[in-house]
Amino acid sequence: MLPLLPLLAGITPVAVTAAGPSACSNITSQLGSTKVTSNELSVNYVESTECWSTLQDAYKPSCVVYPKTAQDVSVALQAIRAAGSRFAIKAGGHNPNTFFSSVDAGVLLDLSSMTEKSYDPDTTLATYQPGGQFGDIYEYYAQYNRTVVGARLAGVGTGLALGGGMSYLSPQYGMSCDSFRELEIVLPDGQIVTASEDSNPDLFFASRGGGGNAYGVVTKYTVQSRPAGEFWAGNLIYAFPQKDNVIEAIGNFIQYNTDPKAAIIGTYEKLGTPDLNLNLDEAIIMFLVYDGPDPGDAFTNFTSITPILDTTGIKTYTEVVNMPIPMSSEISRGPNIFRVGVHRAGDGSYENALDVWRNWAEDNKGKYILLSLDFQPVPKSLTDASKAQGGNAMQMPDGPCYRDLVASTGNAEGLPLFINDANYDQNPLQTFSAFEKLQEIKKKYDPDNFFADKTGGWSFA
Known part of the structure; x- marks a missing residue:
């Protein structure tokens, strides 16, 4: 642990109305103008304030800061704290909730310049900073025939792992956060600490799926890498009249x-366009991924249903995370909103979820551009792999269960909502069995509610 950094010279508390510009001025004086921009017309500023959900683009920070090290982040946080400014932390900017990676008239910490990566062949541990997207990280480790457990789309940022993180590799290795072995974290008071099973273990526990950057800013990840060879993978696209056959196959x-x-x-x-009674407004897209060149009969229930398009075949992992087409995440940028549900397998509720979703979609034609319902299984092998690595803040009960992104079908008792897919008003942390423990950890590392009051994020109330 590094000693607490002294309050930056010359910084004094200011009126809230001038807090953002004051913090920006102080950060610029400490880090230099090359790491800070206030010019709303500059390319960097525009790119930094664009999020996957375009609803967040309306919020304009007083400045954008581009730290390159944990020390830079510490300097910025101390200046923000002294000024009493609001702020936000942005890695990939994929979470659609307001002020999770956007801020209005405050300081935006854009981590995109923090892109260092390394690999230790002796330990097979991978280390990377939070900037960039998982696609960049996968491409880097591919040279070692390795990968990390991360997002299923190349264009998603590293913050996904702090929220748990579902991967195509998760049935083997657990959630993304289960592969954490050590984290470098800048605390709300500016201290730079290491979190692991041996150092600040409570902080390490909370950072594995317990609320993202709620306890500090993660500036470096050390994770267990995984082998990456050939994958049999691809998409099967079905016409909507096959909906019952496909939903039965998913359930099986x-x-x-x-x-x-x-x-x-x-x-x-x-x-959201009229279907003209031809089902031209509907389709089903299955993503099938097998870690190896031959899936055997694992996907027979799906391949036996005749699709209108089949893209399955041998792929590298970097090709897998670009399905169905490269830049899927970037292309889908728009006024996006998430909601999540969680259900137990075998209770029939997945069929009800589909019916409720489709009825809502028909009743609200014209109010959306594209509506998606995603079924994401959580098998027992995933929860077993998670527990074998110490578990995470979700403390998931044994699978199988599944998630579906629909609002009104209810949730199975005793299962946690996955925060990466949740809307803010769903209060997902309150569904965690470890919620009271997370509240205590939050109070320990953010005792004066600096992060809680000055940035967005999940509620611990």
């Missing part, structure tokens, strides 16, 4: 698949 996979190398996402898509 959730309940009966026992191969941890097999992973799926089932997505039902509906356009």
Whole structure:
């Protein structure tokens, strides 16, 4: 642990109305003008204030700061704290909730310049900073025939792992956060600390799926890497009249698949345009991924249903995370909103979820551009792998269960909501069995509610 950094010379508290510009001025004097911009017309400023959900683009920070080290982040946080300014932390900017990676008239800490990566062949540990996207990270480790457990789309940022993080590799290795072995974190008071099983273990526990950057800013990840060879993977796209056959196949996979190398996402898509009674506004896209060149009969229930398009075949992992087409995440940028549900396998509720979703979609035509319902299984092999590595803040009960992004079908008792897919008003942390423990950890590392009051994020109340 480094000693507490002294309050920056010349910084004194100021009126809240001038807090943002004051913090920006002080940060610029400490870090230099090359790491700070206040010019709303500059390319860097525009790119930094664009999020995956365009609803967040309306918020304009007083300045954008581009730290390159943990020390830079510490300097910025101390200046923000002294000024009493609001702020936000942005890695990939994929979370659509307001002020999670955006800020109005405050300081935006854009971590995109923090892109250092390394690999230790002796320990097979991978270390990377939080800037960039998972696609960049996958490409780097591919040279070692390794990868890390991260996002299923190349364009998603590293913050996903702090929220748990579902991967195509999760049935084998657990959530993204389960692969953490050590984190470098800048605390709200400016201290730079290490969090691991041996150092600040409570902070390490909370940072594995317990609320993202709620306890400090993660500036470096050391994770267990995984082998990456050939994958059998691709998309099966079905016409919507096959909806019942596909939903039955999804249900069977959730309940009966026992191969941890097999992973799926089932997505039902509906356009907001009139269908003219031809089902031209609807489609089903299955994502099938097998860690190895031969899936055997793992996906027979899906391949036996005739698709209108089949892109399955041998792929590298970097190709897998660019399905169905490269830059899927970037192309889908728009006024996006998430909601999440969680259900137990075998209770029939997945069929009800589909019916509720489709009825809502028909009743609200014209109010959306594209509506998606995603079925994401959580098999027992995933929860077993998580527990074998010490577990995480979600403390997930044994699978199988599944997630679906729909609002009104209710949630299974005793299962935690996944925060990466949740809307803020769902209060997902309150569904965690470790919620009271997380509240205590939050108070310990943010005792005066600096992060709680000055930035967005999940509620600990």
